[in-house]
Amino acid sequence: MSLFTDFIQYPFLTQALLCSLLLAVLCGVLSPLVVAKKFAFMGASISHGALLGVATGLVLFKDNTVMDHILLFFITLIITLIAVSPLAWSTFRQRLPSDALIGLFFTATMGGGLMIHQMSGTGKGDLLGYLFGNILTLGTFDIFLLFTLVIFVTVTIFSKKQIWMLFLFDEEAAAIQGIKTKVYHFLFFLMLTLVIVGGLKISGVILINSYLLIPGIFALKWAPNASQTFTYSIVFALKSTLLGLFIANAFDMPVGATLAVTQVTLYFSSFLYKKVPA
Amino acid sequence: MNNVSPLLDVKNLSFSYNPSIQDQEVLKNVTFKVHPGEILGILGPNGGGKTTLLKLITGQLKADSGEITFYDKDELISRPPMSYIPQKEAINLSYPLTVNELLMCARQPFEKVSEVEVAEALKKVSFNKDPHQKVNSLSGGEFQRVLLAKADLNRSKIILMDEPTKGLDGVGQDKLLTLIQEFKREKQAAILLVEHNIAQVLRHGDRLLCLNRTFHWHDHKDHLEKNILENTYHCEFEHLLIHEKVGDILAHDHHQCEVHDHLPHEGSHQDNEKGKDKDKDKAEHESEEKP
Numbered sequence: 198m199s200l201f202t203d204f205i206q207y208p209f210l211t212q213a214l215l216c217s218l219l220l221a222v223l224c225g226v227l228s229p230l231v232v233a234k235k236f237a238f239m240g241a242s243i244s245h246g247a248l249l250g251v252a253t254g255l256v257l258f259k260d261n262t263v264m265d266h267i268l269l270f271f272i273t274l275i276i277t278l279i280a281v282s283p284l285a286w287s288t289f290r291q292r293l294p295s296d297a298l299i300g301l302f303f304t305a306t307m308g309g310g311l312m313i314h315q316m317s318g319t320g321k322g323d324l325l326g327y328l329f330g331n332i333l334t335l336g337t338f339d340i341f342l343l344f345t346l347v348i349f350v351t352v353t354i355f356s357k358k359q360i361w362m363l364f365l366f367d368e369e370a371a372a373i374q375g376i377k378t379k380v381y382h383f384l385f386f387l388m389l390t391l392v393i394v395g396g397l398k399i400s401g402v403i404l405i406n407s408y409l410l411i412p413g414i415f416a417l418k419w420a421p422n423a424s425q426t427f428t429y430s431i432v433f434a435l436k437s438t439l440l441g442l443f444i445a446n447a448f449d450m451p452v453g454a455t456l457a458v459t460q461v462t463l464y465f466s467s468f469l470y471k472k473v474p475a
Numbered sequence: 476m477n478n479v480s481p482l483l484d485v486k487n488l489s490f491s492y493n494p495s496i497q498d499q500e501v502l503k504n505v506t507f508k509v510h511p512g513e514i515l516g517i518l519g520p521n522g523g524g525k526t527t528l529l530k531l532i533t534g535q536l537k538a539d540s541g542e543i544t545f546y547d548k549d550e551l552i553s554r555p556p557m558s559y560i561p562q563k564e565a566i567n568l569s570y571p572l573t574v575n576e577l578l579m580c581a582r583q584p585f586e587k588v589s590e591v592e593v594a595e596a597l598k599k600v601s602f603n604k605d606p607h608q609k610v611n612s613l614s615g616g617e618f619q620r621v622l623l624a625k626a627d628l629n630r631s632k633i634i635l636m637d638e639p640t641k642g643l644d645g646v647g648q649d650k651l652l653t654l655i656q657e658f659k660r661e662k663q664a665a666i667l668l669v670e671h672n673i674a675q676v677l678r679h680g681d682r683l684l685c686l687n688r689t690f691h692w693h694d695h696k697d698h699l700e701k702n703i704l705e706n707t708y709h710c711e712f713e714h715l716l717i718h719e720k721v722g723d724i725l726a727h728d729h730h731q732c733e734v735h736d737h738l739p740h741e742g743s744h745q746d747n748e749k750g751k752d753k754d755k756d757k758a759e760h761e762s763e764e765k766p
Contacts, residue, residue: 232572357588363580366610368567373533373559376584421609423572427510 203446208254212340213332213399213452218394219343220408221438225431226350227392228413230385233365233426239288240409242303242434243281244393244402248310250276251327251397256317265288265336274394278387280306285386330401339398346395350388354427362423368425400453407457408434413463437463480510480549482632482665483532488532488541490524503689504541509633509665509682514655516680517669520708523687529635532667533559547632557627560636563618568611569670574621575606581628588628596624600654615642619651623658634658635667637735640675648672652679675729 204210231240250273257272258265276292284302325335354361363371364381365463389409396405416430441459445452496762499629501739503523509515517525530536532543534554545552600620604613613621626634636655641649652675659666670676676683683694683699685707692703710725 233567235567235569288712357584359576359583362572363583365567366570366572366577367561368560368563370559371583372535373557373635374581374583375556417569417571420571421573422609423570423576426571458531470576471591 210446211334211335212215212335212337216332216335216339216343216399217442217452217456218435219340219347220392220399221412221429222347223343223350223392223396223404223436224408225412225434226347226354226427227388228363228409228411228430228434229416229426230354230365230413231389231409232413232417234385234409235404235412236389239284239387240300240393241406242276242284243390244397244405244409245303246306246474247273247277247390248327248402249280249306249313250274250296250394251402252310252314252317252324256313263338266336270338270342270394273397274390276397277390277394281386281390285383291381306350323474326401327397328401328403329451330399330404332452333400334398343395346391350392350442353384353388358424358427366423367468379470400456402466404453404457405463407460410436411460415467419467432462433460478545479508479510482507482546482555484541484542484544484546485532486544488528488531488543489539490527491539494638495541500539500689502531502686502691504687505684505691507682507684507691507693509634509667511663511665512659514659514666514668514679514683515682515684517667517674517684517686518671518673518704518707520678523707525686526637528686529559529637529667529669531632533557533635544632549628555632555633556630557633558629558631560619560626560634560639562638562641562730563613563615565637567608571609571611573607573609574602574604574613577610577621578606578628579624581625582630584614592628596627597621599627600624612684616647617653620648620654620733623654627658629661631664633665635669637669639668640670640672648675655679682696685723687741 204214231237237326240440253271253276254269254272258268280302284298287298325331360371360381363374364376364378368378368382392409393405396408399405401406412430412434413426415433416426419428420429437460438456440463441456442452443452444459445455483509485505488502489500490499490502493499505524505528507515509668517528519525527536531538543554547555574592574597575590578596579590581588593606597725600623602624603616604617610618610621619636623634639651639655643651654664655668656679668676674687676698682693682695685699685703687707690706692707734760
C-alpha cells in the first residue's frame, strides 16, 4: 500500500508524479507528429543539442533559487532554439540530406556543451542530472512550466488539427492547397524544442527521446484513424508513466531509465495483446 | 484554335537548379497554354523537366525567367484553387489518415467540408468502399479516384497529375482516364497530365507538351509527328501507332510546332520525307512501344 501512498505522502514524489503526467500529455500530443514526420532522429539530436544550453545556463546561474531555475530554462531554450534554427531551415522541404546534417548538429552541440561544462568547473552531478533526468530537482516552477506548455501545445495542435493532419500526410499537396507549410514546419520545431527543454529534468537528454517516440509509434500502429492517434498516444504515455513511476519507486530505480524501459516493454506487449482472440 | 481565354498561360519559362553553372537549364523558354475543359498531356523522358514544370506552376519553385499567369473568365487572377495528384508512393503511407479525414481536409485552411459533401464527392468518382478505411490500404486506382474527389471538393480549376496510371492495368487506366475526362468536362477544369504511357496520353489528352529539358513542342495532339517524339525521347520508335489518324498525321507536312533550341539529330524536313514510307509500314503493325 505504501508504494501507492508514497506519491501523496512525500512532496518530491507528488511533484514528480505531476510533472511526469504533464510531460506524458505533452509528449503524447507531439509524438505522433514526430513519428509521422519521420523526425525520430531529429528529436534525439535536439535533445542532445540542448546540452549546450544547459551547460551554458549552469555556468551563468549556479544558485538553486527559483529565479535561477527560471533563467536556466530560458537560457537553455534560447540557445537550443538558436542552434536548432539552421537545422529547421535546412530540413524544410529537404533542402539538404537531413540525416547527415542531424549528425553534424548532434556532435557539434553536445561536444560544445561538454567543453563549456568542463571549462566552467561546475560539479559533474548537475550535468548528469540533465543527461539522465533527476526528479529530485523538480519544483513548483516545473509544474507551472509544464502546465503552460501543455496548454500551448494542445491548443496549437488541436485548434488546427485538420491542417496538421494534411501537413503530415502530404506536405507538398498541403502547400499547393494554400496551407502555409513553412509556418507549420517551424511551429513544429518550436514545439519540439519547448517540450525537450521542458522535460529535461524528468527524463534527461538521453531518455526523453523515448517519450517523443514510443507513444507515437504505438499510436500510428494501432489507431484506427489519424484523428485518434493523438488519443492513443496520450493514453499510452499516461499509462506507461504511471506504471514506470510505480516500478521506479518500488524497486528504487532511476525514473528516466525506468520510464523508457516501461514504454518499450508496453509497446511490444501490445502486439501480444492484439493477437489474443477477443 | 481555341478562342476561349486560357486558364493557365506559360510564357518563355526557364529554370535551372543551379543558375551559376551555364547550360544547366532544366527548362528553357517553355511556352504553352491550357484552356478550361482541356487535358494537356505532358510527355518526356525521366529528368526531362516534367516534375520541375509542375513545381513551377504550383509555386513550389521560382522560375529564373518567364511568366506563369492564371485567368478566370478573361480576368487575370493571382492563383486559382489547384490540386496536385501524386503517385501513391509519394505520400506518407505510414500515417493512418482515412479517406473521410482526407476529404474533410479538402478546403483547408479556408473552410471545413461536411460528411455529406464527402459522400457525394465519393459517389461521383464511383468509390463504393468504406470511407473510414485508411488511405494507405487503397489500391493505386482507388487512391487516384479519392484524390480526384478531393480536387472536386477543393473546387480546383487546375489539376496536376503525376503519372496517375502507373501501376494500373489496362482496364484500370481506361476507367481512371475516362473519369478524368468526365471531370474536366463537368468542372471545366484544366488538367495537366504527366504520363509515360504515350498511347493513353494520345487517346485522352487534347493538347500535348513534349518536354526534354531545353527542347519542347506544344500543340494539338493531331499535329504530333513521330520525329517530334523521337526528338523528345532521344530514341527511335520502331513500332508506333500515334493514334487512329496515324495515316493523316504522317502525311501532314505543314504541322504547326514550336521547337526551341534545335537538337543535333532533330528531324529536318528532308528526314521527314525519307521517314514517311518507313513510318507507314510500321503503322501497319498497329502496335505501340514505350521508349
